[in-house]
Amino acid sequence: MSVYEPWDAGRGAEIIAEHSHLEGATLVILHALQEAFGYVPEPAIPMVAEALNLSRAEVHGVFTFYHDFRHKPAGKHVLKLCRAEACQAAGGDALAARAEARLGVAIGNTTPDERVTLEPIYCLGLCATAPSAMLDGRLVGRLDEARIDALIAEAQR
Amino acid sequence: MKMRIFVPRDAAAISVGADEVAAAIEQTAAKRDVPIKIIRNGSRGLMWLEPMIEVATLKGRVAYGPVTPADVPSLFEAMVSTNGSHPLRLGLTEEIPWLKRQTRLTFARCGIIDPRSTEDYRAHDGYKGLERALTLTSDAILADVTASGLRGRGGAGFPTGIKWKTVAQTSADHKYIVCNADEGDSGTFADRMIMEGDPFVVIEGMTIAGVTVGATKGYIYIRSEYPHAVEAMNAAIAAGRRAGYLGQRICGSQHNFDLEVRVGAGAYVCGEETSLLESLEGRRGLVRAKPPLPAHKGLFGKPTVINNVLSFAAIPFILAGGAKTYADFGMGRSRGTMPIQLAGNIKQGGLFETAFGITLGELVDEIGGGTFTGRPVRAVQVGGPLGAYFPRALFDTPFDYEAFAARDGLIGHAGIVVFDDTVDMLKQARFAMEFCAIESCGKCTPCRIGSTRGVETIDKIRAGERVEQNLAVIEDLCNTMKFGSLCALGGFTPYPVSSALKHFREDFSPAPKSLQAAE
Numbered sequence: 107m108s109v110y111e112p113w114d115a116g117r118g119a120e121i122i123a124e125h126s127h128l129e130g131a132t133l134v135i136l137h138a139l140q141e142a143f144g145y146v147p148e149p150a151i152p153m154v155a156e157a158l159n160l161s162r163a164e165v166h167g168v169f170t171f172y173h174d175f176r177h178k179p180a181g182k183h184v185l186k187l188c189r190a191e192a193c194q195a196a197g198g199d200a201l202a203a204r205a206e207a208r209l210g211v212a213i214g215n216t217t218p219d220e221r222v223t224l225e226p227i228y229c230l231g232l233c234a235t236a237p238s239a240m241l242d243g244r245l246v247g248r249l250d251e252a253r254i255d256a257l258i259a260e261a262q263r
Numbered sequence: 264m265k266m267r268i269f270v271p272r273d274a275a276a277i278s279v280g281a282d283e284v285a286a287a288i289e290q291t292a293a294k295r296d297v298p299i300k301i302i303r304n305g306s307r308g309l310m311w312l313e314p315m316i317e318v319a320t321l322k323g324r325v326a327y328g329p330v331t332p333a334d335v336p337s338l339f340e341a342m343v344s345t346n347g348s349h350p351l352r353l354g355l356t357e358e359i360p361w362l363k364r365q366t367r368l369t370f371a372r373c374g375i376i377d378p379r380s381t382e383d384y385r386a387h388d389g390y391k392g393l394e395r396a397l398t399l400t401s402d403a404i405l406a407d408v409t410a411s412g413l414r415g416r417g418g419a420g421f422p423t424g425i426k427w428k429t430v431a432q433t434s435a436d437h438k439y440i441v442c443n444a445d446e447g448d449s450g451t452f453a454d455r456m457i458m459e460g461d462p463f464v465v466i467e468g469m470t471i472a473g474v475t476v477g478a479t480k481g482y483i484y485i486r487s488e489y490p491h492a493v494e495a496m497n498a499a500i501a502a503g504r505r506a507g508y509l510g511q512r513i514c515g516s517q518h519n520f521d522l523e524v525r526v527g528a529g530a531y532v533c534g535e536e537t538s539l540l541e542s543l544e545g546r547r548g549l550v551r552a553k554p555p556l557p558a559h560k561g562l563f564g565k566p567t568v569i570n571n572v573l574s575f576a577a578i579p580f581i582l583a584g585g586a587k588t589y590a591d592f593g594m595g596r597s598r599g600t601m602p603i604q605l606a607g608n609i610k611q612g613g614l615f616e617t618a619f620g621i622t623l624g625e626l627v628d629e630i631g632g633g634t635f636t637g638r639p640v641r642a643v644q645v646g647g648p649l650g651a652y653f654p655r656a657l658f659d660t661p662f663d664y665e666a667f668a669a670r671d672g673l674i675g676h677a678g679i680v681v682f683d684d685t686v687d688m689l690k691q692a693r694f695a696m697e698f699c700a701i702e703s704c705g706k707c708t709p710c711r712i713g714s715t716r717g718v719e720t721i722d723k724i725r726a727g728e729r730v731e732q733n734l735a736v737i738e739d740l741c742n743t744m745k746f747g748s749l750c751a752l753g754g755f756t757p758y759p760v761s762s763a764l765k766h767f768r769e770d771f772s773p774a775p776k777s778l779q780a781a782e
Contacts, residue, residue, distance in 0.1 A: 129544075129563065130543055130544040130545035130546075130563070131545055132545030132546070133525070133526070133527075133528055133542065133545055134525070134526075134545075136528070137487075137526060137528065158545070164546075167546075167547050168545065168546060168547055171530065171547035171548060171704075172527075172528030172529055172530050172548075173528070173529035173530060174487055174528040174529035175528060188449075190449030190450075190648065190698075191449040191450060191607065191644055191647075191648060191680045191691070191694070192449045192450045192606040192607040192678075192680045193449070194607075194691075194694070195606075195607030195608040195680050195681060195682045195683075195686070196607055196608050196635075197608075227488060227529075228447065228449065228488075228531060228698070228701075228702075229447060229448070229449045229488060230274070230278075230488050230489075231274065231275075231446060231451070231452040231454075231455040231488065231489060232274065232275045232278050232452065233449060233450045233451065233452055233604065233606030233607065233612070233678065233680065234275065234310035234311070234452070234604070234605060234606045234609065234612030234613050234614075235275050235278055235279050235310050235311075235313065235612070236606065236607060238278055243490065245274055245277055245278035245491075246278055247275060247278030247279045248278075248279050
């Protein structure tokens, strides 16, 4: 579980200023904002645009193009299940269905108590120790029913 | 003397408990008051044996695996004793047949050295390529790269020497070196492994490229799904700067060269080189039309060498006087070695670097040992989500760019994903279309619309709706995508779809026969 700061425009401006000198800084800044706040707050978009001399639409376009960036905070824990071919071949589909059933949400959603966000990920590069998952940045390979159940229990705590 | 124990820091090893094993070893050693030094190396690539730990002995390194924290106390006992006998003992690492059978040129040091230490890298022939390159003219370096026969390891197989020469001959005030580490293909992990296990070889390769073409700045674009690789590359870049291998006047020469890591944000299409350049510039990863080639107008409109991680990683060996040796391996126009990745439902998966020419059957059956479920292999997908599915009937295909192309496939980034006989090939074809729809950048119509129509049409086939007509629609759609798309995402998605249709037609019916048979 990661601890994030609440959105604060002053802090946001600081983060933006820290990186705005870089060549092609938009993604770097969006990553830094998300790392600090857990998502990219809407009011940050025009601030990034202003700092980089871009239009608001351009920054919004970048923000929405990439799967990583969130427009609202995720659940307390984020469980990402690899849904790509190597994990499919190793029985990943059944484990994904099991996770959905246990958590009571479809992949791509957060549980109503906001404890767990269940997301797809397309390849963690652990294809010879498949199926794999990532819980809050921690990698877990060779998943089986017992291991996925343990991960879910950990995420629900 | 302290006992030296190697526990991989590779992400795959960590995902199956390497950190916990390292902690258990520390504890056991402290309890028993035995002085040890744990080195967090890269993986040797024998993934089914991870976490595979090694202990340095007078005869060489001895491996044990797969190790769990519970094994550590008894393992420690074996390691401190003279004969080292233990059920998990694999013998001298270098003598393990799976490793011994390989030809490791690019991965020569991976799993052997400490990936955070420039000294260790140097002690294992590191930086010899750069040191020699600094004594050569640009033309002489290009002659070596060309003579090696190296072709782009990202998948397209374009001759690296020609690419570099184009950039070298284009005059500009700034040039860039870009390393494509957006390894998004499922079934591939060689880029990740080398970045985590031997990051300096990538840095050295990029530095040689910079010296050759006259670029002073390089970017490594790593996907966000690889946090460990990002950390490893950043640590190596910092170490390289401290040791004078990056920055101003590298190695006391006239050349300046520095590197920066940039992290992607979960877009598969950014593995396409022009999309990657857009992303590096801070924009949406929309594919650019070519020409202009990145070699003429690349990053920020400047001449740019953009190569895959493995292409750069092959360079130091070639420049250290190995151009001819490199070219002597391989077959036809595929020269040198290829780090092949065996993945999915496979008994002995991992990284197997070998000369081109080995057959698909040897790789899957002999080296991979078939499936871990013990069921027959039914299909293998070679080259990631855009690669073709091959049935057993094509297992005599040699690993070679042209031989795969001749059978309507591609080797791509050399990932092989194995499926057993429970696989539903209609579902796999549907996934290929679905993945393309999710990841399409949206710039060209065949990819953006075609993939979504593909999913809908395959669903109709599964539902038994006008099957023959809809199969014709799929074939037509595949042709449109293949010939009408701007880049390989839309252009190659037909490979898995058409190959599934061609070789596994029996699955394209409302109730797949294979599934009935398996139940």
